[in-house]
Amino acid sequence: xxxxxxxxxxxxxxxxxxxxxGGILGWMRPRVLRERPDATDTEILEAYARCQAAIRKAxxxxxxxxxxxxxWEAVAKEFGVTVGPQDGxxxxxxxxxxxxxxxxxxxxxxxxxxxxxxxxxxxxxRTSARTMVSQIAAPSxxxxxxxxxxxxxxxxxxxxxxxxYFILHLEKLGVQKKRILHVxxxxxxxxxxxxxxxxxxxxxYRRHGQKGYGGTQAPxxxxxxxxxxxSLGDLVRQYQLALKD
Numbered sequence: 291x292x293x294x295x296x297x298x299x300x301x302x303x304x305x306x307x308x309x310x311x312g313g314i315l316g317w318m319r320p321r322v323l324r325e326r327p328d329a330t331d332t333e334i335l336e337a338y339a340r341c342q343a344a345i346r347k348a349x350x351x352x353x354x355x356x357x358x359x360x361x362w363e364a365v366a367k368e369f370g371v372t373v374g375p376q377d378g379x380x381x382x383x384x385x386x387x388x389x390x391x392x393x394x395x396x397x398x399x400x401x402x403x404x405x406x407x408x409x410x411x412x413x414x415x416r417t418s419a420r421t422m423v424s425q426i427a428a429p430s431x432x433x434x435x436x437x438x439x440x441x442x443x444x445x446x447x448x449x450x451x452x453x454x455y456f457i458l459h460l461e462k463l464g465v466q467k468k469r470i471l472h473v474x475x476x477x478x479x480x481x482x483x484x485x486x487x488x489x490x491x492x493x494x495y496r497r498h499g500q501k502g503y504g505g506t507q508a509p510x511x512x513x514x515x516x517x518x519x520x521s522l523g524d525l526v527r528q529y530q531l532a533l534k535d
Contacts, residue, residue, distance in 0.1 A: 302410075482511070
């Protein structure tokens with residue numbers, strides 16, 4: 291299997307293209323540290339992952355924009371922080387402004403030259419996902435051919451129905467499943483189920499050199515990807531090398 295075997299890249303958005311951990315810490319750190327100056331970044335991120343997972347489990351149909359205020363309330367409770375009346379709206383606004391990783395825009399512009407479609411598949415809602423994507427500029431003015439959200443699908447990753455939805459959608463556009471490479475940071479939300487669904491996978495190991503899974507829910511077991519890159523920029527570098535072979 292080679293990187294040049296594919297026509298379409300499907301991307302996880304949050305954590306792969308968008309630096310949600312940096313965004314979370316930028317908003318939560320000063321609020322948590324006022325009450326818990328001993329709290330580490332890892333503890334804050336793991337609390338976020340744990341609280342969001344619990345909220346998702348309690349109400350699987352709650353959308354991203356509804357989960358964010360609830361997640362902060364749960365994290366604040368863990369750290370003994372008082373929640374202000376505007377905190378929920380403020381945290382959601384900050385989430386929609388989570389920044390792209392420094393390599394994202396340039397790498398995606400390069401990948402767009404070589405692939406038929408670049409498609410986002412995200413557990414974000416329509417407004418939040420499109421707001422995040424709008425931060426990524428490209429010479430063409432449009433990076434992604436489509437942005438498919440949990441709100442569109444009706445199911446969230448890692449539910450197989452979410453993957454069935456976009457695989458079938460791409461098949462209707464004439465794309466065979468074997469020509470899709472699923473690119474994602476999350477072992478829990480993407481790598482394991484993508485492999486089970488018969489998709490080729492590229493794990494963007496954004497947390498290389500760091501312990502644990504940070505702000506992402508830990509998987510029951512690690513899934514070995516077909517391709518491994520430490521960033522989207524690294525994926526571009528590997529693809530350029532593959533073109534020379």
